[in-house]
Amino acid sequence: MQQQSHQDTTYTLNKKNIDPNPFQQFDRWFREAIDSVPNLPEAMVLATADKQGRTSARTVLLKQFDENGFVFYTNYESLKGTVLEVNPNASLVFHWRELERQVCITGKAQKVSRQESASYFHARPRQSQISVHASKQSQIVKNRQEIEENFAHFTQEFEGEEGPLP
Numbered sequence: 001m002q003q004q005s006h007q008d009t010t011y012t013l014n015k016k017n018i019d020p021n022p023f024q025q026f027d028r029w030f031r032e033a034i035d036s037v038p039n040l041p042e043a044m045v046l047a048t049a050d051k052q053g054r055t056s057a058r059t060v061l062l063k064q065f066d067e068n069g070f071v072f073y074t075n076y077e078s079l080k081g082t083v084l085e086v087n088p089n090a091s092l093v094f095h096w097r098e099l100e101r102q103v104c105i106t107g108k109a110q111k112v113s114r115q116e117s118a119s120y121f122h123a124r125p126r127q128s129q130i131s132v133h134a135s136k137q138s139q140i141v142k143n144r145q146e147i148e149e150n151f152a153h154f155t156q157e158f159e160g161e162e163g164p165l166p
Contacts, residue, residue: 013101023067026103030065033096046072047091048083056083062094063120070105071112073120075166078137084109118165129163130154 019025033041042062049055056079060072070092074080084090092105111117121129134150141147154163 023065026065029096029099029101029103030062030094032099033094033101036098037096038098041094041096043094044070044072045093045095046080047093048080049087049089050083051086056080069107069110073117075132075137076111077166080138114165121165122162126163130158132166133158133163 019028030041040061043059044062045057046060047055047057058080060074060080062070062072064071076082076085088108088110090107090109092103094103096102121132130151133154135141135147158164
């Protein structure tokens with residue numbers, strides 16, 4: 001059996017086909033990922049470190065990007081939110097196996113406007129909005145029954161009105 005060399009790969013990285021603007025390059029690669037990656041091409045690993053330097057990584061979803069940065073949403077009281085509040089330095093990693101590509105991004109996180117957060121939150125399905133109130137991110141849950149009772153409570157509390165932005 002003959003081993004295939006890296007030069008035979010479909011997605012060869014070549015300086016002549018790289019855009020000098022990294023945001024335009026990312027846009028091109030992201031569109032390729034949307035066309036080629038069957039499951040969540042917008043999934044990215046967010047890595048953070050708290051004041052003591054303890055690291056944490058988790059997967060979040062890219063909601064939009066432009067030359068100002070890459071947007072994801074989280075509850076400010078979640079582990080992500082509290083860590084980023086004290087140390088805004090963060091890294092993102094996209095891994096698109098089908099394209100034989102990963103993209104690493106580093107920088108400082110900052111909050112989007114409250115209006116932008118509210119617009120995103122209220123565009124989510126109603127059950128997702130209620131779920132945010134029923135089960136707090138990064139908090140220990142006693143059991144499933146607790147979540148179901150909280151969900152029923154907030155479903156009734158917010159009946160006929162928009163649930164509040166957490």
